[in-house]
Amino acid sequence: MQTENYLIRKPSLEKLFNNLIGSGKTIFAPKAKGKLALFDNVKAYGEITEDYIVTANSAKSVVFPRTEKLFSYHKSKEKTEITDAANSSFPEVILWGTRPCDAAAFIPLTDTFNGDYKDIIFNSRREKVLLLSFSCNKSDDYCFCTSVNSGPGNTSGSDVLFTKLPGGDYLAEVMTPKGQLLVRESIDLFEPKPEEDKDRNLAVVANRFNQKEIQAKLQNLFENPVWDDKSRACLGCGSCAYVCPVCSCFDIQDEAHGNKGTHLRCWDSCGFGLFTLHTSGHNPRETQSARWRQRILHKFLYIPNKSKIAGCVGCGRCSRSCPADINILETLTSL
């Protein structure tokens, strides 16, 4: 669809929020918590913070919850009954305040859950999510979106992208039919598009590496001292995977209460030693360096080889959250 551009004034943005809340939508937006900004359920416009580069957590949990019920069961002497969680009703969710990197992450994430098998639960959630993103007007040294085909004003994945202009008003770029519908419902809040150049109002994010070059190098780098060098401090805590908007590796666990229970899909991490451990005690990825290598290869070699897009959007969350101060950029730029 052809992009539609509008101007929306700052006070109208709040009205738009109130219209959405008024129509019963669930809204997740950045909320200040101590020094952090976190995507969280918000009920009032005043709860939203604008003071963040990216939130500490990603927005992926609205489509890929940390714990997702796949089915529930009830066992009795005579029979076993299964209730399919795919038949549940999933909420309509608006993500307000996603950054272009967050929105871009929905592309590889959706791709992963839609190979030969189209994940019915993931897709049911995804269809009901609307992304209202905000361009970045500040960045930090952890950001590298421009190295992975994105950028501080990139529209990929967003339904509407708002860019703050010098006067405090916003440029609204409507990217999808879903975004169009939202604008139509509150059309009185939108004005003809401003003349302002969008790019002049964006943060500057330096290009740190060439993704194609990294992909080519990784093809023959399975055995290399860099993995050990760069992972020596790794604690195997898995926080990089938990904050990553693209990471989607999962575990399957059962939770039983007497003769009833649920079958669950839970976030997992290739950084955990238990991730690949066989029952026999054999572990194909025995060391933390083998696990770090898997993380890098999966994102920058395996996913791009398969889907032509990187499994990383350059948000820098993994590096910001690492308790051992391991920076993914340091590994990527030292290959």
Next chain:
Amino acid sequence: MSNQNIYIPYLMRIEKITLEAPGVKTFRLKFENEQDAGTFSFRAGQFGEYSIMGVGESTFCIASSPTRKGYIECTFRQAGKVTSALALAEEGDIVGFRGPYGNTFPMDEWKGKNLLFIAGGIALPPMRCVIWNALDTRENFKDITIVYGAKSVDDLVYKDELMEWRSRPDVKLVTTVDPGGETLDWKGEIGFVPSVLEKTAPSAENTIAIVCGPPIMIKFTFPVLEKLGFTEENIFTTLENRMKCGFGKCGRCNVGEVYVCKDGPVFSYAQLKLLPAEY
């Protein structure tokens, strides 16, 4: 399948339990739902996720042959949480099964060839599926040789079937146990599988070798096969890695770029040589 929740298992009733060896059991499973029994099909080499609801799922091959309709069988050793719960199940109980997953042994391409099966210990089950498939379509293959070893006589699985294979004129069966694992009346070989294979010296001419066993056995068997003249394209094995989903999503069974669950579990030695040591 594409519009359904793939995680919902078939409900299977345990029709028969056979104790194969200490800690090793075979379950014969029948579909609770008649309709499922009619639509379900699989091919030799594929696997599934077997579950006890409330405990979890465990990955094993389908150990019965696709030529035997109406049921599937699995053979497992009691080792972890799920297999311990499975081991407590009784005939008539319900278990879950998801599958079939993975690729298959290219048996159509093996028509007119000799088949050499080499298995160690609890790795006979994935091969038993192929062996019975070949025996049930015997006219498609020439000589069938089976070299099977275990730690001790007690640890050999499918003891009744070994007797049956031994008595068949169209099968050559060589059984062996590790030194010290023999009993007083043991009539088979004594020695490790690779050296017994070397002594048996099957011809590589027009022959496909299918190898399955613990990593250490595989490691020493491949060089023997190469010495006997087998090319790497004519040697097949089936890999195992930790799995959760079974269809390439959960992210743990990959060996380099290759997913054991989806691209495997069956690989030729030629394919295996291109993979990094991550299994």
